[in-house]
Amino acid sequence: MSGDKIYKPKPVSGFPEWLPEVRLVEQQWLDHIRRVFESYGFCSIETPSVEELDVIAAKGEVDKEIYVLERLHADPADKKEARLALHFDQTVPLARYVAQHFNGLVFPFKRYQMQRVWRGERPQAGRFREFTQCDIDVINVDNLPLHFDAEMPAIIWEVLSSLPGMENEKIQLRISNRKIMYGYLQALGINAPDLITNIIRAADKLEKIGREEALRQIMDYVKDAKFEVTYHTDLNKQIGLFLAVASYRYKNAMELVVGTDEPLSGLGTLTKLHPELKNNELFKQGMTELTFVMDQLSHLPQNTVVADLSIVRGLDYYTGTVYETVFVDDPGYGSICSGGRYDDLASSYINKKLPGVGISIGFSRLFARLHEQGKLPVKSKSPADILMVLPSEERRALAAQTAATLRKRGFNVEMYHAPKKTGDQIKFADRKGIPYVWFPPFEDGKDHEVKCMGSGTQQKADPAEWNLDEKK
RNA sequence: GCGACCGUAGCUCAGUGGUAGAGCCCUCGGUUGUGGUCCGAGUUGCCGCGGGUUCGAUCCCCGUCGGUCGCCCCA
Structure with missing residues (x-):
C-alpha cells in the first residue's frame, strides 16, 4: 500500500454529495415530502434509472443533454442491443409506465416519484448533472378535470412552506396557461413555429432582460428570418402589448382579467384592443382555465400564488396550465418547482388519450440553496438518540x-x-x-x-x- | 456546445524568479469515572498536469485537464 501513488479524491462537478449530518436533514426532507404526497392519496412508483433511448427521444428535443449508457467494450457495430439512456426527467418514464401497465392501473392514476435524474448540462449554482426530483402527477383516460390543475400548486405550497428550514423563505408559485399566448399569436396570424418558439423564449426571459430587450430580440428575429407570409407592420406593437400584459403578476383571477392599477395590464386590455380574440377558442379556453385555477387557489396567502403570463416553460409537451416557483428575493436562482398539464404525453406508446397534469420539486436545487446559506437545521451527525x-x-x-x-x-x-x-x-x-x-x-x-x-x-x-x- | 476568469494543506485563503505559510479542522497531552472553553505540542502539500524560457519556475509563456461564472437550456 504505502509508496503507491494515491488517486487524490475530488468531487465530480454537478454530482452533489453530503456529509452525514446534512444527509440526515435531506432524509428528513424526503420523508416529509413523501408524507404530504401520501396524505393526498398519491401512491409511489419507482422506474428504472434507464429507459431505451427511443422512449426518451420520442418526445424530441433535449437530445444533446441525455446521458447514454454503454459498456466499455461495447461494439459500436452491434445493433442487437437497444441503446439505453439515463432518464432526463420523470414525466416521460411515467408516460411509458402508464402505457405499459395500463390494464393494471386505476384511473385517475395519482402517483408520486422521488428519484434522481440526469442532464448533461454545464453545472452552475443550483444546476446539477445528477439531481433528485420529487414529482406528482395525475393521469386520466380521455379527460382530466381542471380541479387537478389547482390541486397541484396547493399541495406544493403545503410541502414547501413546511419543510424544516423553509419556514422563513419567501417563495412564489407563478402560474400561466400556454393557450393564452398561443391563442393570441394565432389571432395575430402568427403560425411559423420558429417565430412562435422565438417569442416564447423571449417572453420566458422577460423578468431577466426586460420588456424592451425582449421585444427587440423578437423583432430582430423577424427582420432576419424570411417568412413566406408577411406579418403586419404593427407586429411590434401587438407583441409589445402582449409583453406588457405579461409583465405583471396578478394576485387573483379578478386582477388577471380586469388588470391592476398599471396601464396595459390584464387580459381585458388584450381583448379590448383585439376584438377578434373573442372568437379565438384557444385564447378563450386559456383564459377560462387560468382564471378558474386562480379562483381555486384564492385561499392561499397573498402573493404566494400569482398568475404570470410570461411563464411558458421550455418543455414542449405542456399544452395548458404551466407552473414555476421562485425565491421572491432571488428569482434568478431558477425555478425550484415546475410543471404543467399535457394533453396526451403517452400517445407515442399507446393508442389512448391520456391527459395529465403534474409538478416537480427540484429537490436538489432547493436543498442545495438552503445548505449553502446555512439555513438547514443541521444538528446531529448520527441518527442515534x-x-x-x-x-x-x-x-x-x-x-x-x-x-x-x-x-x-x-x-x-x-x-x-x-x-x-x-x-x-x-x-x-x-x-x-x-x-x-x-x-x-x-x-x-x-x-x-x-x-x-x-x-x-x-x-x-x-x-x-x-x-x-x-x-x- | 460557446465565452470570461481561476487552479497553493481536508476547508477558507496569504505569499515570493532562489523548491512555502496563516486560520479552521484533525491527532496527542494538561493524572484517578464525565464533553464543550482554555493552554501546550504535532501531522498534512509532486504550489492541478505536461512542455518551454531561465543558472534556477509555485511565480513568466504555451498547451492540457479541472473548477467557477455567464450564454444556451432548465429542477
Missing part, C-alpha cells in the same frame, strides 16, 4: 443488553466500541451530536444513569422505563 457507554470488557454484555432493551422500546442506540475513559466516550457523543449518554452500572448493585448532553445533567434511570419526555 443514545450512546451506550462501555465501562469495561467484562461489562460489554451488560451494555449490549441495555442497548437492546432501549432499542426494543424504539430508541436508536449506538454502542461505544472500546472501554476507553468516559471522557473520551462522552466526547465522542458530543462530536457526533448524540443527545444522551447512557452509563450502565460500573459495579454490581449500582444504578444505570443517563447524561443529557444539552444540559449536562445526569440522573439515575431504568432502561425499561426511561423516556426522552420533555426534552426534544
Whole structure:
C-alpha cells in the first residue's frame, strides 16, 4: 500500500454529495415530502434509472443533454442491443409506465416519484448533472378535470412552506396557461413555429432582460428570418402589448382579467384592443382555465400564488396550465418547482388519450440553496438518540443488553466500541451530536444513569422505563 | 456546445524568479469515572498536469485537464 501513488479524491462537478449530518436533514426532507404526497392519496412508483433511448427521444428535443449508457467494450457495430439512456426527467418514464401497465392501473392514476435524474448540462449554482426530483402527477383516460390543475400548486405550497428550514423563505408559485399566448399569436396570424418558439423564449426571459430587450430580440428575429407570409407592420406593437400584459403578476383571477392599477395590464386590455380574440377558442379556453385555477387557489396567502403570463416553460409537451416557483428575493436562482398539464404525453406508446397534469420539486436545487446559506437545521451527525457507554470488557454484555432493551422500546442506540475513559466516550457523543449518554452500572448493585448532553445533567434511570419526555 | 476568469494543506485563503505559510479542522497531552472553553505540542502539500524560457519556475509563456461564472437550456 504505502509508496503507491494515491488517486487524490475530488468531487465530480454537478454530482452533489453530503456529509452525514446534512444527509440526515435531506432524509428528513424526503420523508416529509413523501408524507404530504401520501396524505393526498398519491401512491409511489419507482422506474428504472434507464429507459431505451427511443422512449426518451420520442418526445424530441433535449437530445444533446441525455446521458447514454454503454459498456466499455461495447461494439459500436452491434445493433442487437437497444441503446439505453439515463432518464432526463420523470414525466416521460411515467408516460411509458402508464402505457405499459395500463390494464393494471386505476384511473385517475395519482402517483408520486422521488428519484434522481440526469442532464448533461454545464453545472452552475443550483444546476446539477445528477439531481433528485420529487414529482406528482395525475393521469386520466380521455379527460382530466381542471380541479387537478389547482390541486397541484396547493399541495406544493403545503410541502414547501413546511419543510424544516423553509419556514422563513419567501417563495412564489407563478402560474400561466400556454393557450393564452398561443391563442393570441394565432389571432395575430402568427403560425411559423420558429417565430412562435422565438417569442416564447423571449417572453420566458422577460423578468431577466426586460420588456424592451425582449421585444427587440423578437423583432430582430423577424427582420432576419424570411417568412413566406408577411406579418403586419404593427407586429411590434401587438407583441409589445402582449409583453406588457405579461409583465405583471396578478394576485387573483379578478386582477388577471380586469388588470391592476398599471396601464396595459390584464387580459381585458388584450381583448379590448383585439376584438377578434373573442372568437379565438384557444385564447378563450386559456383564459377560462387560468382564471378558474386562480379562483381555486384564492385561499392561499397573498402573493404566494400569482398568475404570470410570461411563464411558458421550455418543455414542449405542456399544452395548458404551466407552473414555476421562485425565491421572491432571488428569482434568478431558477425555478425550484415546475410543471404543467399535457394533453396526451403517452400517445407515442399507446393508442389512448391520456391527459395529465403534474409538478416537480427540484429537490436538489432547493436543498442545495438552503445548505449553502446555512439555513438547514443541521444538528446531529448520527441518527442515534443514545450512546451506550462501555465501562469495561467484562461489562460489554451488560451494555449490549441495555442497548437492546432501549432499542426494543424504539430508541436508536449506538454502542461505544472500546472501554476507553468516559471522557473520551462522552466526547465522542458530543462530536457526533448524540443527545444522551447512557452509563450502565460500573459495579454490581449500582444504578444505570443517563447524561443529557444539552444540559449536562445526569440522573439515575431504568432502561425499561426511561423516556426522552420533555426534552426534544 | 460557446465565452470570461481561476487552479497553493481536508476547508477558507496569504505569499515570493532562489523548491512555502496563516486560520479552521484533525491527532496527542494538561493524572484517578464525565464533553464543550482554555493552554501546550504535532501531522498534512509532486504550489492541478505536461512542455518551454531561465543558472534556477509555485511565480513568466504555451498547451492540457479541472473548477467557477455567464450564454444556451432548465429542477
